[in-house]
Every structure is written in C-alpha cells, then in structure tokens.
Amino acid sequence: MSRPDYADKIPNNVALAGDRRLQRALESWQPDFLSWWESMGPALPTREVYLRTAVNVGKEGWAHFGHVPMRDYRWGIFLAQADPDRRIAFGAHKGEPAWQQVPGEYRAELQRLIVIQGDTEPASVEQQRNLGATAPSLYDLRNLFQVNVEEGRHLWAMVYLLHAHFGRQGREEAGELLHRNSGSADAPRILGAFNEETPDWLSFFMFTYFTDRDGKYQLGTLKESAFDPLSRTCEFMLKEEAHHMFVGTTGVDRVVERTAQVMVENDTDDVAAYGAVPLPVIQKYLNFHYSVSLDLFGGETSANVANYYTAGLKGRWLEERRTDDHRLTDDSIRVDALVGGEIAVTEVPALTGLNTDLRREYTADCESGVKRWNRILSGANLPHRLALPHVAFNRKVGAFAGIEASPDGEKLDAARWQAGKGQWLPTDTDKTFVRSLMQPARERGKIAAWLAPPRNGINGRPFDYDYVHLA
Numbered sequence: 001m002s003r004p005d006y007a008d009k010i011p012n013n014v015a016l017a018g019d020r021r022l023q024r025a026l027e028s029w030q031p032d033f034l035s036w037w038e039s040m041g042p043a044l045p046t047r048e049v050y051l052r053t054a055v056n057v058g059k060e061g062w063a064h065f066g067h068v069p070m071r072d073y074r075w076g077i078f079l080a081q082a083d084p085d086r087r088i089a090f091g092a093h094k095g096e097p098a099w100q101q102v103p104g105e106y107r108a109e110l111q112r113l114i115v116i117q118g119d120t121e122p123a124s125v126e127q128q129r130n131l132g133a134t135a136p137s138l139y140d141l142r143n144l145f146q147v148n149v150e151e152g153r154h155l156w157a158m159v160y161l162l163h164a165h166f167g168r169q170g171r172e173e174a175g176e177l178l179h180r181n182s183g184s185a186d187a188p189r190i191l192g193a194f195n196e197e198t199p200d201w202l203s204f205f206m207f208t209y210f211t212d213r214d215g216k217y218q219l220g221t222l223k224e225s226a227f228d229p230l231s232r233t234c235e236f237m238l239k240e241e242a243h244h245m246f247v248g249t250t251g252v253d254r255v256v257e258r259t260a261q262v263m264v265e266n267d268t269d270d271v272a273a274y275g276a277v278p279l280p281v282i283q284k285y286l287n288f289h290y291s292v293s294l295d296l297f298g299g300e301t302s303a304n305v306a307n308y309y310t311a312g313l314k315g316r317w318l319e320e321r322r323t324d325d326h327r328l329t330d331d332s333i334r335v336d337a338l339v340g341g342e343i344a345v346t347e348v349p350a351l352t353g354l355n356t357d358l359r360r361e362y363t364a365d366c367e368s369g370v371k372r373w374n375r376i377l378s379g380a381n382l383p384h385r386l387a388l389p390h391v392a393f394n395r396k397v398g399a400f401a402g403i404e405a406s407p408d409g410e411k412l413d414a415a416r417w418q419a420g421k422g423q424w425l426p427t428d429t430d431k432t433f434v435r436s437l438m439q440p441a442r443e444r445g446k447i448a449a450w451l452a453p454p455r456n457g458i459n460g461r462p463f464d465y466d467y468v469h470l471a
C-alpha cells in the first residue's frame with residue numbers, strides 16, 4: 001500500500017510516480033478528459049462549489065471539503081487498501097490467491113466488464129448536464145455537482161485499470177469512453193438507460209435513487225472479482241456512491257414530503273394548482289425509473305454471467321456472506337419467465353439465474369425506499385401509498401420484453417396497454433407540467449415550491465450555506 005500522493009498531477013495511491021510509462025499515458029489522457037468535462041459536463045457557469053474531494057482511502061477521514069472551481073477538482077485514482085492474503089471467494093478458482101495481473105484467458109471478458117462499467121460513469125454526467133439551470137436550491141445544485149465530479153472520478157478509476165492492465169487495447173478503449181456520448185446518434189453510450197436525458201429534478205432524484213442504485217449492485221459484484229485491482233477500485237467507488245444514493249433517497253423524500261404537506265394544508269389531492277407534484281405523477285416517474293433500471297440487470301437467465309461467475313470475474317452481492325458452496329454447480333433458482341405466454345416463474349440452474357439473484361437484491365433495497373416514502377404519507381395521516389410496479393411492467397429487456405403488463409402484473413393485450421399506459425407512465429402533459437415547476441432558486445436559503453428543504457446541510461453546514469458561487 002503506497003501513501004496517497006496528492007502532490008502529483010494526478011492524485012493517486014497507486015504509486016503512479018514509480019511507473020513513468022503509465023504516468024505519462026494517463027497524463028496524456030488527462031487533457032482529453034478535461035476537454036470532455038468542459039464540453040459535456042455541467043453547463044451552468046459557476047465560480048466555486050463546496051465539494052468533497054477524495055484524498056485518501058483510510059477509515060479516518062478520506063475526504064476533504066472546500067470551495068473549489070469545478071475544473072480544478074482533483075480527480076484522482078484511489079484503490080481501497082490491499083489485503084495481501086486475499087483469496088478468490090467463489091467459482092472454479094475459489095481458494096486460490098486473488099490475481100494482481102489479468103490472466104490471459106480472461107483478458108477480453110474483464111476488459112469488456114470494465115468498459116461497460118466505465119461507460120456509464122461519464123454517461124450520467126452528460127445526461128445531467130443541463131440540470132444546473134433549474135436547481136431547486138443551492139444545496140441541491142451542490143449535490144448535483146458532487147455527484148457529477150464523482151462520476152468523473154469513477155471514469156478515472158476505470159481508465160486507470162484499462163491503462164495499467166490492458167495494454168494498447170485498453171488505451172484505445174479509454175479514449176472511446178470520451179468519444180461515445182449519451183444520446184448521440186452515431187456513437188451512443190452502451191446501455192439504453194444511459195442514453196435518456198435527465199430533463200428535470202424529479203427525474204434526477206428518481207435516477208439517483210433507482211439507476212445509481214443499479215450501479216451500486218453492479219459495483220458490488222465487481223468488488224468480489226478475483227482480479228484484485230478491480231475489486232479494490234470498486235470497493236472505494238462504493239464509498240462515494242453512498243452519497244449518490246443519499247441524494248436520491250432524500251430527494252424523493254422531500255418531494256413526497258412537500259406534496260403531502262400541500263395536500264393536508266389544502267385538503268386536496270390536486271396539488272398541481274399549488275405548485276407541487278401530484279402523487280400519481282410521482283408514482284408514474286417511479287414506475288418509469290424502476291422499470292428501466294431493472295432492464296440494466298440484463299435477462300433473467302444468462303450464460304455469459306454464469307461463465308463470469310465460474311471464472312471468478314464477477315461475484316454475487318455480498319458473496320462472502322452467503323452460506324452455500326460459492327460454486328453453485330449443483331444449485332437451482334426460480335426465475336421470472338414467460339411460460340406458455342403467461343407471466344410465471346421457472347426453475348433454472350443457479351449459475352444461469354445469477355442476474356435474477358442480483359436483481360432481487362436490488363428490488364428488496366428499492367422496497368426500503370418505498371417504505372420510507374409511505375411512512376411520510378402515513379405520518380401526514382394520508383391514506384395514499386406508493387408502490388414498486390411488477391417486474392413484468394414496461395420491460396424492454398429479458399423475459400417480459402415481448403409482452404405488456406400492468407403495474408399489478410396483469411398481462412395486457414395491446415389495446416388495454418395503450419388505454420392504460422398514460423395512467424402508469426409519465427405522459428407528455430405530465431412531463432411538461434413537471435418541467436414547468438422547475439423554477440430555479442439561486443439565493444442562499446431559498447427553495448423551489450415543489451420541494452421540502454433537507455433536514456441537514458452538507459458536512460455540518462446549514463441549509464442556507466453558500467454551497468455554490470455562481471458565475
């Protein structure tokens with residue numbers, strides 16, 4: 001474990017100064033990253049933002065807070081502390097020492113996994129590029145930028161692995177990560193959900209709740225990887241990711257809280273007239289973001305993922321806390337499926353069903369958010385409740401891609417889907433309405449009408465702190 005080198009051009013704890021070739025390669029990628037940030041990163045001009053910067057990975061204090069011009073944010077390379085005795089926890093290589101180098105036989109697959117993960121990081125920055133203009137408070141604006149700079153750092157994390165371990169091909173892939181762009185017609189991002197624009201702050205909160213949470217689960221599987229540098233990178237990324245989850249969870253909390261407040265004060269469900277988001281609209285946004293995020297887990301069954309597991313490239317969520325044999329060759333799992341054209345479950349080998357295993361962990365986690373939002377509603381003595389839609393609802397990937405289903409999981413023919421769709425997914429009218437609420441609040445302590453203020457500020461600062469100095 002080397003001491004963090006913070007004086008370097010590229011802050012790092014990977015002893016970059018000891019590898020001149022690698023250092024030069026990354027230093028030559030750096031200006032490309034910065035010009036990508038300038039052209040595709042946050043569009044709102046600012047002077048300084050109160051940001052958290054990763055400076056170390058230790059338990060006692062890994063981050064520094066302060067006002068910095070965003071362009072001068074110190075994007076660095078930080079791997080979690082190494083465990084010199086770490087052994088592979090699952091698959092055919094279970095019990096062998098973790099790999100410090102990429103085994104030739106798994107090179108292509110590992111590179112692919114890293115590229116796919118790496119592609120999502122800058123994609124979300126691009127999707128959120130224009131949100132600054134309509135930020136509901138300086139506190140929220142700061143949180144948006146915090147998420148953005150950290151997704152930039154996660155790109156650095158993946159680019160480091162590509163440069164350090166995958167030779168010329170890795171360097172080429174690192175370049176491509178800046179050339180694909182979210183929503184681009186000729187060079188889009190790899191995964192569908194990352195080509196949708198995030199047009200308003202309700203979408204942003206739903207995205208950070210549901211889609212960033214998918215990222216958390218993907219990183220969780222890579223953290224188990226036999227390839228130790230990937231494992232350690234992901235472990236540290238998860239630490240930063242916790243704040244992104246927080247932004248989503250408390251963001252939706254505050255939308256629901258404000259809506260409940262307006263409902264109670266005015267004794268009405270029709271809060272649109274009072275500038276708040278009606279509960280049915282919140283439910284539709286939730287339905288949309290949850291269902292597109294489920295698609296990110298891939299098909300219910302996958303031979304590729306079975307191979308990744310057996311090879312040791314990608315484990316399960318909290319692999320080491322599972323009490324089975326960690327090889328799964330004799331186990332089975334029940335997965336969602338279309339059986340005789342109907343929504344049902346079927347039994348498959350556990351290895352083939354690993355995507356389902358991960359997706360279920362994710363769904364259980366999402367349920368906890370719904371519970372908290374419903375607690376806000378019940379606390380306001382309102383009978384209304386939010387709910388996650390059925391796994392077959394609005395799916396474009398996997399077993400249910402070819403059918404339509406209601407949020408309750410009833411299979412629908414095309415006519416009934418067309419008739420019901422507008423009650424379940426945001427319509428153009430809903431989107432226009434939500435956008436109309438997005439009036440920026442740019443003074444200290446001010447907040448938009450559709451959102452409750454947070455309970456606490458950032459890093460012990462009050463809500464009305466000067467989180468962002470606008471240009």
Ligand SMILES: [Fe+2]
Pocket residue numbers: 121150151154215241
């Ligand atoms: Fe990330």
Ligand SMILES: [Fe+2]
Pocket residue numbers: 151212215241244
């Ligand atoms: Fe994130």
